[in-house]
Amino acid sequence: MGGSVAGLRAVETLRQEGFDGEVMLVGGESHLPYDRPPLTKQILTGELAAEQLYYRDLEWFERNEVELCLGTTASALDVQSSVLQVGKRSLRFDGLIIATGAQPRRLARTAGLAGIYTLRTIEDALTVKEQMLPGVRLIIIGAGFIGSEVASSAAACGVQVTILEVADSAMTRAVGPQLGRVLGALHDEFGVSTVCNARVVGFGGSDRVESVHLEGGWELPADIVVMGIGISPNTGWLASSGLTISDGMVCDENLNAGPDNVFGAGDVVAWPNDWWGGVMRGEQWLVAAEQGRHAARNLLAGPGNATRFSTVPYFWSDQYGCRIQAAGRTDLGELITLAGELRQRPYVGAFRYEGRLTGVVAINAPKEFAGLRQALQTNSSFDAAVATIETQLKAVD
Ligand SMILES: Cc1cc2nc3c(=O)[nH]c(=O)nc-3n(C[C@H](O)[C@H](O)[C@H](O)COP(=O)(O)OP(=O)(O)OC[C@H]3O[C@@H](n4cnc5c(N)ncnc54)[C@H](O)[C@@H]3O)c2cc1C
Numbered sequence: 001m002g003g004s005v006a007g008l009r010a011v012e013t014l015r016q017e018g019f020d021g022e023v024m025l026v027g028g029e030s031h032l033p034y035d036r037p038p039l040t041k042q043i044l045t046g047e048l049a050a051e052q053l054y055y056r057d058l059e060w061f062e063r064n065e066v067e068l069c070l071g072t073t074a075s076a077l078d079v080q081s082s083v084l085q086v087g088k089r090s091l092r093f094d095g096l097i098i099a100t101g102a103q104p105r106r107l108a109r110t111a112g113l114a115g116i117y118t119l120r121t122i123e124d125a126l127t128v129k130e131q132m133l134p135g136v137r138l139i140i141i142g143a144g145f146i147g148s149e150v151a152s153s154a155a156a157c158g159v160q161v162t163i164l165e166v167a168d169s170a171m172t173r174a175v176g177p178q179l180g181r182v183l184g185a186l187h188d189e190f191g192v193s194t195v196c197n198a199r200v201v202g203f204g205g206s207d208r209v210e211s212v213h214l215e216g217g218w219e220l221p222a223d224i225v226v227m228g229i230g231i232s233p234n235t236g237w238l239a240s241s242g243l244t245i246s247d248g249m250v251c252d253e254n255l256n257a258g259p260d261n262v263f264g265a266g267d268v269v270a271w272p273n274d275w276w277g278g279v280m281r282g283e284q285w286l287v288a289a290e291q292g293r294h295a296a297r298n299l300l301a302g303p304g305n306a307t308r309f310s311t312v313p314y315f316w317s318d319q320y321g322c323r324i325q326a327a328g329r330t331d332l333g334e335l336i337t338l339a340g341e342l343r344q345r346p347y348v349g350a351f352r353y354e355g356r357l358t359g360v361v362a363i364n365a366p367k368e369f370a371g372l373r374q375a376l377q378t379n380s381s382f383d384a385a386v387a388t389i390e391t392q393l394k395a396v397d
Pocket residue numbers: 001002003004005006007026027028029036037038039040072073074075099100101102103119120121146234237265266267268282283284285286288314315316317318
Protein backbone atom coordinates (compact mmCIF):
# COMPACT_ATOMS: atom_id res chain seq x y z
CA MET A 1 0.00 0.00 0.00
CA GLY A 2 1.99 3.02 -1.30
CA GLY A 3 4.26 2.39 -4.25
CA SER A 4 7.53 3.97 -3.17
CA VAL A 5 10.64 2.83 -1.33
CA ALA A 6 8.95 1.60 1.87
CA GLY A 7 6.20 -0.25 -0.04
CA LEU A 8 8.65 -1.78 -2.49
CA ARG A 9 11.07 -2.96 0.21
CA ALA A 10 8.10 -4.58 1.97
CA VAL A 11 7.08 -6.44 -1.19
CA GLU A 12 10.66 -7.55 -1.92
CA THR A 13 11.04 -8.83 1.65
CA LEU A 14 7.81 -10.83 1.55
CA ARG A 15 9.15 -12.74 -1.46
CA GLN A 16 12.71 -13.01 -0.09
CA GLU A 17 11.32 -14.53 3.11
CA GLY A 18 9.53 -17.19 1.07
CA PHE A 19 5.96 -15.90 1.25
CA ASP A 20 4.22 -17.51 -1.73
CA GLY A 21 0.70 -16.10 -1.39
CA GLU A 22 -0.79 -13.27 -3.45
CA VAL A 23 0.98 -9.91 -3.18
CA MET A 24 -0.39 -6.64 -4.53
CA LEU A 25 1.34 -3.25 -4.58
CA VAL A 26 -1.14 -0.35 -4.64
CA GLY A 27 0.32 3.06 -5.51
CA GLY A 28 -1.24 6.45 -6.10
CA GLU A 29 1.29 7.44 -8.77
CA SER A 30 1.18 5.83 -12.19
CA HIS A 31 4.93 5.12 -12.13
CA LEU A 32 6.70 1.98 -11.02
CA PRO A 33 8.41 2.63 -7.65
CA TYR A 34 11.22 5.16 -8.16
CA ASP A 35 14.00 6.83 -6.23
CA ARG A 36 13.03 10.30 -4.96
CA PRO A 37 16.38 11.69 -3.68
CA PRO A 38 17.77 12.37 -7.20
CA LEU A 39 14.72 14.53 -8.05
CA THR A 40 16.25 17.63 -6.46
CA LYS A 41 19.77 16.64 -7.49
CA GLN A 42 20.65 14.87 -10.76
CA ILE A 43 17.18 15.25 -12.32
CA LEU A 44 17.25 19.04 -11.96
CA THR A 45 20.83 19.28 -13.20
CA GLY A 46 20.12 16.92 -16.09
CA GLU A 47 22.72 14.31 -15.02
CA LEU A 48 20.02 11.62 -14.83
CA ALA A 49 16.90 11.03 -16.90
CA ALA A 50 13.61 10.12 -15.21
CA GLU A 51 13.76 6.60 -16.73
CA GLN A 52 16.88 5.91 -14.68
CA LEU A 53 15.09 6.34 -11.37
CA TYR A 54 13.07 3.11 -11.31
CA TYR A 55 14.21 0.55 -8.73
CA ARG A 56 12.74 -2.46 -10.59
CA ASP A 57 11.45 -2.98 -14.11
CA LEU A 58 8.05 -4.41 -14.98
CA GLU A 59 9.59 -7.79 -15.64
CA TRP A 60 10.75 -8.02 -12.00
CA PHE A 61 7.17 -7.61 -10.76
CA GLU A 62 5.93 -10.25 -13.21
CA ARG A 63 8.71 -12.69 -12.30
CA ASN A 64 7.97 -12.25 -8.59
CA GLU A 65 4.23 -12.47 -9.12
CA VAL A 66 3.51 -9.07 -7.61
CA GLU A 67 0.27 -7.61 -8.93
CA LEU A 68 0.52 -3.87 -9.55
CA CYS A 69 -2.36 -1.50 -8.98
CA LEU A 70 -0.86 1.88 -9.88
CA GLY A 71 -2.32 5.31 -10.55
CA THR A 72 -5.22 4.90 -8.10
CA THR A 73 -5.23 5.85 -4.45
CA ALA A 74 -6.87 3.87 -1.67
CA SER A 75 -9.78 5.89 -0.33
CA ALA A 76 -10.87 3.94 2.76
CA LEU A 77 -9.91 1.09 5.05
CA ASP A 78 -12.22 -1.18 7.02
CA VAL A 79 -10.04 -2.95 9.56
CA GLN A 80 -12.91 -5.00 11.03
CA SER A 81 -13.58 -6.84 7.78
CA SER A 82 -10.03 -6.37 6.36
CA VAL A 83 -11.16 -4.57 3.22
CA LEU A 84 -9.36 -1.79 1.39
CA GLN A 85 -11.23 0.47 -1.00
CA VAL A 86 -9.16 1.33 -4.08
CA GLY A 87 -11.11 3.19 -6.74
CA LYS A 88 -14.17 1.04 -7.43
CA ARG A 89 -12.45 -2.10 -6.14
CA SER A 90 -12.97 -3.52 -2.64
CA LEU A 91 -9.85 -5.54 -1.90
CA ARG A 92 -9.94 -8.16 0.87
CA PHE A 93 -6.58 -8.74 2.55
CA ASP A 94 -5.02 -11.07 5.10
CA GLY A 95 -2.21 -8.63 5.80
CA LEU A 96 -1.70 -4.94 5.03
CA ILE A 97 1.38 -2.70 5.13
CA ILE A 98 0.53 1.00 4.94
CA ALA A 99 3.34 3.03 3.36
CA THR A 100 1.52 6.00 1.86
CA GLY A 101 4.32 8.45 2.64
CA ALA A 102 3.85 12.17 2.77
CA GLN A 103 3.10 15.21 0.64
CA PRO A 104 4.66 18.66 0.59
CA ARG A 105 3.08 21.42 2.64
CA ARG A 106 2.00 24.48 0.71
CA LEU A 107 1.50 28.04 1.88
CA ALA A 108 -2.18 28.94 1.78
CA ARG A 109 -2.00 32.31 0.04
CA THR A 110 -0.84 31.24 -3.43
CA ALA A 111 -4.20 32.44 -4.89
CA GLY A 112 -4.07 29.85 -7.67
CA LEU A 113 -1.09 31.58 -9.34
CA ALA A 114 0.93 29.60 -11.88
CA GLY A 115 4.67 29.30 -11.37
CA ILE A 116 4.56 28.25 -7.69
CA TYR A 117 5.69 24.66 -7.13
CA THR A 118 6.46 21.99 -4.59
CA LEU A 119 8.79 19.11 -5.37
CA ARG A 120 7.98 15.51 -4.46
CA THR A 121 7.27 13.59 -7.69
CA ILE A 122 8.87 12.98 -11.07
CA GLU A 123 6.29 15.31 -12.64
CA ASP A 124 7.10 18.09 -10.14
CA ALA A 125 10.83 17.79 -10.83
CA LEU A 126 10.44 17.79 -14.62
CA THR A 127 8.13 20.82 -14.48
CA VAL A 128 10.59 22.80 -12.38
CA LYS A 129 13.54 21.67 -14.47
CA GLU A 130 11.90 22.84 -17.70
CA GLN A 131 11.78 26.39 -16.31
CA MET A 132 15.25 26.52 -14.83
CA LEU A 133 16.85 28.54 -17.59
CA PRO A 134 19.85 30.86 -17.22
CA GLY A 135 18.83 34.25 -15.85
CA VAL A 136 15.44 33.11 -14.55
CA ARG A 137 14.71 34.48 -11.06
CA LEU A 138 13.87 31.62 -8.72
CA ILE A 139 12.75 32.17 -5.15
CA ILE A 140 12.91 29.15 -2.87
CA ILE A 141 10.85 29.25 0.29
CA GLY A 142 12.51 27.17 3.00
CA ALA A 143 16.21 26.41 3.49
CA GLY A 144 15.71 22.81 4.57
CA PHE A 145 17.31 20.02 2.61
CA ILE A 146 14.79 20.14 -0.28
CA GLY A 147 15.12 23.93 -0.68
CA SER A 148 18.89 23.84 -0.33
CA GLU A 149 19.29 21.08 -2.91
CA VAL A 150 17.00 22.85 -5.38
CA ALA A 151 19.12 25.98 -4.86
CA SER A 152 22.34 24.12 -5.53
CA SER A 153 21.00 22.44 -8.70
CA ALA A 154 19.40 25.66 -9.98
CA ALA A 155 22.59 27.68 -9.41
CA ALA A 156 24.49 25.07 -11.44
CA CYS A 157 22.07 25.75 -14.33
CA GLY A 158 22.70 29.51 -14.24
CA VAL A 159 19.43 30.40 -12.50
CA GLN A 160 19.40 33.47 -10.18
CA VAL A 161 18.43 31.98 -6.85
CA THR A 162 17.25 33.55 -3.59
CA ILE A 163 16.30 31.41 -0.59
CA LEU A 164 13.88 32.72 2.03
CA GLU A 165 14.04 31.08 5.43
CA VAL A 166 11.84 31.88 8.40
CA ALA A 167 14.40 30.58 10.96
CA ASP A 168 17.67 32.36 11.61
CA SER A 169 19.82 29.79 9.77
CA ALA A 170 19.56 27.17 7.02
CA MET A 171 18.96 23.43 7.63
CA THR A 172 18.35 24.06 11.35
CA ARG A 173 15.97 21.15 11.80
CA ALA A 174 18.33 18.72 10.08
CA VAL A 175 21.73 19.70 11.49
CA GLY A 176 21.13 22.23 14.28
CA PRO A 177 21.74 26.01 14.16
CA GLN A 178 25.56 25.99 14.40
CA LEU A 179 26.16 23.83 11.37
CA GLY A 180 23.09 25.35 9.72
CA ARG A 181 24.88 28.69 9.64
CA VAL A 182 27.86 27.04 7.96
CA LEU A 183 25.66 25.42 5.35
CA GLY A 184 23.97 28.76 4.79
CA ALA A 185 27.38 30.21 4.00
CA LEU A 186 27.82 27.50 1.36
CA HIS A 187 24.91 29.07 -0.54
CA ASP A 188 26.64 32.48 -0.48
CA GLU A 189 29.86 30.92 -1.73
CA PHE A 190 28.05 29.66 -4.83
CA GLY A 191 26.21 32.89 -5.58
CA VAL A 192 22.87 32.07 -3.93
CA SER A 193 21.54 34.66 -1.52
CA THR A 194 19.84 33.43 1.62
CA VAL A 195 17.52 35.73 3.55
CA CYS A 196 16.90 34.39 7.06
CA ASN A 197 14.15 35.50 9.46
CA ALA A 198 12.01 36.08 6.35
CA ARG A 199 8.31 35.29 6.67
CA VAL A 200 6.36 35.03 3.41
CA VAL A 201 2.91 36.59 3.66
CA GLY A 202 1.70 36.48 0.06
CA PHE A 203 2.44 36.58 -3.64
CA GLY A 204 2.01 39.17 -6.40
CA GLY A 205 0.91 38.60 -10.01
CA SER A 206 -2.38 38.17 -11.86
CA ASP A 207 -2.26 34.69 -13.48
CA ARG A 208 1.36 33.88 -12.84
CA VAL A 209 3.55 34.68 -9.88
CA GLU A 210 5.58 37.88 -10.30
CA SER A 211 6.73 38.55 -6.76
CA VAL A 212 6.88 37.24 -3.21
CA HIS A 213 5.67 39.44 -0.34
CA LEU A 214 7.43 39.35 3.00
CA GLU A 215 6.34 40.47 6.43
CA GLY A 216 7.55 44.02 6.95
CA GLY A 217 6.46 45.14 3.49
CA TRP A 218 9.31 43.73 1.41
CA GLU A 219 8.52 42.49 -2.10
CA LEU A 220 10.95 40.37 -4.12
CA PRO A 221 10.52 39.81 -7.88
CA ALA A 222 10.25 36.17 -8.99
CA ASP A 223 9.73 34.24 -12.22
CA ILE A 224 9.22 30.96 -10.40
CA VAL A 225 8.85 29.92 -6.78
CA VAL A 226 9.60 26.54 -5.20
CA MET A 227 8.28 25.80 -1.71
CA GLY A 228 10.27 23.46 0.51
CA ILE A 229 8.50 24.00 3.81
CA GLY A 230 8.12 20.47 5.08
CA ILE A 231 5.78 17.57 4.53
CA SER A 232 2.51 16.22 5.95
CA PRO A 233 1.89 12.48 6.23
CA ASN A 234 -0.72 11.02 3.83
CA THR A 235 -3.29 9.92 6.40
CA GLY A 236 -6.46 11.69 5.16
CA TRP A 237 -7.75 8.49 3.56
CA LEU A 238 -7.54 6.72 6.96
CA ALA A 239 -9.85 9.19 8.70
CA SER A 240 -12.71 6.72 9.19
CA SER A 241 -10.53 3.62 9.67
CA GLY A 242 -10.36 3.80 13.46
CA LEU A 243 -6.54 3.73 13.35
CA THR A 244 -4.81 6.31 15.53
CA ILE A 245 -3.70 9.37 13.59
CA SER A 246 -1.53 12.09 15.13
CA ASP A 247 1.10 13.67 12.88
CA GLY A 248 1.23 10.33 11.06
CA MET A 249 -0.31 6.90 11.51
CA VAL A 250 0.62 5.92 15.04
CA CYS A 251 2.21 2.47 15.33
CA ASP A 252 3.70 0.63 18.28
CA GLU A 253 7.41 -0.20 18.66
CA ASN A 254 6.92 -3.19 16.27
CA LEU A 255 5.40 -0.91 13.59
CA ASN A 256 2.00 -2.49 14.24
CA ALA A 257 -0.91 -0.10 13.65
CA GLY A 258 -3.40 -1.77 16.03
CA PRO A 259 -5.07 -4.71 14.30
CA ASP A 260 -2.77 -7.80 14.23
CA ASN A 261 -2.62 -7.79 10.43
CA VAL A 262 -1.93 -4.07 9.78
CA PHE A 263 1.58 -2.58 9.88
CA GLY A 264 3.08 0.73 8.79
CA ALA A 265 6.34 1.82 7.18
CA GLY A 266 8.02 4.97 5.93
CA ASP A 267 7.28 8.69 6.13
CA VAL A 268 3.62 8.10 7.11
CA VAL A 269 4.48 6.33 10.37
CA ALA A 270 4.87 7.81 13.85
CA TRP A 271 6.35 5.19 16.18
CA PRO A 272 8.22 4.99 19.48
CA ASN A 273 11.85 4.70 18.43
CA ASP A 274 13.77 3.22 21.39
CA TRP A 275 17.04 4.73 20.25
CA TRP A 276 15.51 8.19 19.92
CA GLY A 277 13.77 7.94 23.27
CA GLY A 278 10.28 8.90 22.08
CA VAL A 279 7.73 8.90 19.28
CA MET A 280 9.04 10.24 15.99
CA ARG A 281 8.39 10.19 12.27
CA GLY A 282 11.32 9.50 9.95
CA GLU A 283 11.49 11.61 6.82
CA GLN A 284 14.57 9.86 5.53
CA TRP A 285 15.07 7.40 2.74
CA LEU A 286 17.00 4.81 4.77
CA VAL A 287 14.50 4.77 7.63
CA ALA A 288 11.66 4.22 5.12
CA ALA A 289 13.52 1.39 3.39
CA GLU A 290 14.43 -0.35 6.67
CA GLN A 291 10.89 0.01 8.01
CA GLY A 292 9.46 -1.51 4.82
CA ARG A 293 11.62 -4.60 5.36
CA HIS A 294 10.91 -4.77 9.08
CA ALA A 295 7.14 -4.36 8.70
CA ALA A 296 7.05 -7.22 6.16
CA ARG A 297 9.03 -9.53 8.47
CA ASN A 298 6.76 -8.69 11.41
CA LEU A 299 3.63 -9.29 9.35
CA LEU A 300 4.94 -12.73 8.40
CA ALA A 301 6.06 -13.51 11.95
CA GLY A 302 2.48 -13.20 13.21
CA PRO A 303 1.10 -11.90 16.52
CA GLY A 304 3.40 -12.46 19.48
CA ASN A 305 6.53 -12.91 17.35
CA ALA A 306 6.98 -9.40 15.99
CA THR A 307 10.19 -7.54 16.94
CA ARG A 308 10.86 -3.92 17.80
CA PHE A 309 12.08 -1.42 15.21
CA SER A 310 14.70 0.88 16.67
CA THR A 311 17.03 2.93 14.51
CA VAL A 312 19.51 5.79 14.49
CA PRO A 313 17.98 8.25 12.00
CA TYR A 314 20.31 9.01 9.10
CA PHE A 315 20.16 11.24 6.06
CA TRP A 316 22.45 12.61 3.42
CA SER A 317 22.18 15.65 1.18
CA ASP A 318 24.21 16.73 -1.85
CA GLN A 319 24.77 20.46 -2.29
CA TYR A 320 27.34 22.31 -4.42
CA GLY A 321 29.46 19.19 -4.83
CA CYS A 322 29.47 18.54 -1.07
CA ARG A 323 28.10 15.39 0.51
CA ILE A 324 26.47 16.33 3.81
CA GLN A 325 25.64 13.45 6.16
CA ALA A 326 23.93 13.52 9.54
CA ALA A 327 22.87 10.81 11.97
CA GLY A 328 21.29 10.63 15.39
CA ARG A 329 20.10 13.63 17.37
CA THR A 330 21.36 16.97 16.18
CA ASP A 331 18.84 18.79 18.38
CA LEU A 332 20.52 17.89 21.68
CA GLY A 333 23.73 19.09 23.27
CA GLU A 334 26.67 20.95 21.80
CA LEU A 335 28.36 20.48 18.46
CA ILE A 336 32.04 19.66 18.86
CA THR A 337 34.32 19.93 15.84
CA LEU A 338 36.40 16.75 15.54
CA ALA A 339 38.21 17.34 12.27
CA GLY A 340 38.50 20.21 9.83
CA GLU A 341 37.07 23.59 10.64
CA LEU A 342 33.49 24.72 10.52
CA ARG A 343 34.04 26.73 7.35
CA GLN A 344 36.27 24.19 5.62
CA ARG A 345 35.71 20.86 3.98
CA PRO A 346 36.12 18.03 4.78
CA TYR A 347 34.51 18.57 8.16
CA VAL A 348 33.50 16.16 10.93
CA GLY A 349 31.50 17.20 13.99
CA ALA A 350 29.69 15.36 16.75
CA PHE A 351 27.03 16.27 19.28
CA ARG A 352 27.80 15.71 22.98
CA TYR A 353 24.97 15.55 25.48
CA GLU A 354 25.50 14.52 29.11
CA GLY A 355 28.83 12.91 28.19
CA ARG A 356 27.30 10.76 25.47
CA LEU A 357 27.67 10.85 21.72
CA THR A 358 24.17 11.71 20.44
CA GLY A 359 24.66 12.87 16.87
CA VAL A 360 27.20 13.09 14.05
CA VAL A 361 27.53 15.41 11.05
CA ALA A 362 30.09 15.40 8.28
CA ILE A 363 30.79 17.20 5.05
CA ASN A 364 32.82 15.26 2.48
CA ALA A 365 34.13 12.82 5.10
CA PRO A 366 32.18 9.60 4.53
CA LYS A 367 34.65 7.19 6.16
CA GLU A 368 34.97 9.10 9.41
CA PHE A 369 31.23 9.63 9.42
CA ALA A 370 30.64 5.88 9.06
CA GLY A 371 32.88 5.11 12.06
CA LEU A 372 31.08 7.55 14.33
CA ARG A 373 27.66 6.53 13.08
CA GLN A 374 28.39 3.00 14.15
CA ALA A 375 29.31 4.23 17.62
CA LEU A 376 25.92 5.96 17.81
CA GLN A 377 24.19 2.57 17.65
CA THR A 378 25.73 1.53 20.95
CA ASN A 379 25.03 4.67 22.95
CA SER A 380 28.76 5.20 23.46
CA SER A 381 30.30 7.73 25.74
CA PHE A 382 31.48 10.71 23.68
CA ASP A 383 35.18 10.28 24.49
CA ALA A 384 35.20 6.52 23.87
CA ALA A 385 33.50 6.96 20.49
CA VAL A 386 35.92 9.64 19.37
CA ALA A 387 38.92 7.57 20.51
CA THR A 388 37.89 4.70 18.20
CA ILE A 389 38.34 6.83 15.10
CA GLU A 390 41.22 9.04 16.24
CA THR A 391 43.62 7.91 13.53
CA GLN A 392 41.04 8.48 10.80
CA LEU A 393 40.33 11.96 12.18
CA LYS A 394 44.02 12.87 12.10
CA ALA A 395 44.07 11.95 8.41
CA VAL A 396 41.29 14.53 7.80
CA ASP A 397 43.24 17.30 9.52
C1 LIG B 1 12.96 15.52 -3.72
C2 LIG B 1 13.33 14.65 -2.54
C3 LIG B 1 14.66 14.46 -2.23
C4 LIG B 1 15.00 13.66 -1.13
N1 LIG B 1 16.32 13.49 -0.83
C5 LIG B 1 16.65 12.73 0.24
C6 LIG B 1 18.02 12.54 0.57
O1 LIG B 1 18.93 13.06 -0.09
N2 LIG B 1 18.32 11.76 1.65
C7 LIG B 1 17.33 11.16 2.41
O2 LIG B 1 17.65 10.48 3.39
N3 LIG B 1 16.02 11.32 2.11
C8 LIG B 1 15.67 12.09 1.05
N4 LIG B 1 14.34 12.27 0.73
C9 LIG B 1 13.31 11.62 1.58
C10 LIG B 1 12.95 10.23 1.07
O3 LIG B 1 12.83 10.21 -0.32
C11 LIG B 1 11.64 9.79 1.73
O4 LIG B 1 11.92 9.64 3.11
C12 LIG B 1 11.10 8.49 1.15
O5 LIG B 1 10.73 8.67 -0.19
C13 LIG B 1 9.89 8.01 1.95
O6 LIG B 1 9.40 6.86 1.34
P1 LIG B 1 7.92 6.31 1.59
O7 LIG B 1 7.84 5.05 0.79
O8 LIG B 1 7.65 6.25 3.02
O9 LIG B 1 6.92 7.42 1.03
P2 LIG B 1 6.81 8.24 -0.31
O10 LIG B 1 8.11 8.27 -1.04
O11 LIG B 1 6.16 9.52 0.05
O12 LIG B 1 5.81 7.40 -1.18
C14 LIG B 1 4.49 7.13 -0.81
C15 LIG B 1 3.73 6.67 -2.03
O13 LIG B 1 2.41 6.32 -1.63
C16 LIG B 1 1.46 6.87 -2.53
N5 LIG B 1 0.19 7.10 -1.85
C17 LIG B 1 -0.15 8.11 -1.02
N6 LIG B 1 -1.42 7.98 -0.59
C18 LIG B 1 -1.88 6.86 -1.16
C19 LIG B 1 -3.13 6.18 -1.11
N7 LIG B 1 -4.16 6.62 -0.37
N8 LIG B 1 -3.28 5.06 -1.86
C20 LIG B 1 -2.25 4.60 -2.61
N9 LIG B 1 -1.05 5.20 -2.69
C21 LIG B 1 -0.87 6.30 -1.98
C22 LIG B 1 2.12 8.16 -2.99
O14 LIG B 1 1.57 8.57 -4.22
C23 LIG B 1 3.58 7.75 -3.10
O15 LIG B 1 3.88 7.22 -4.36
C24 LIG B 1 13.97 13.05 -0.35
C25 LIG B 1 12.64 13.28 -0.67
C26 LIG B 1 12.30 14.07 -1.75
C27 LIG B 1 10.86 14.31 -2.09
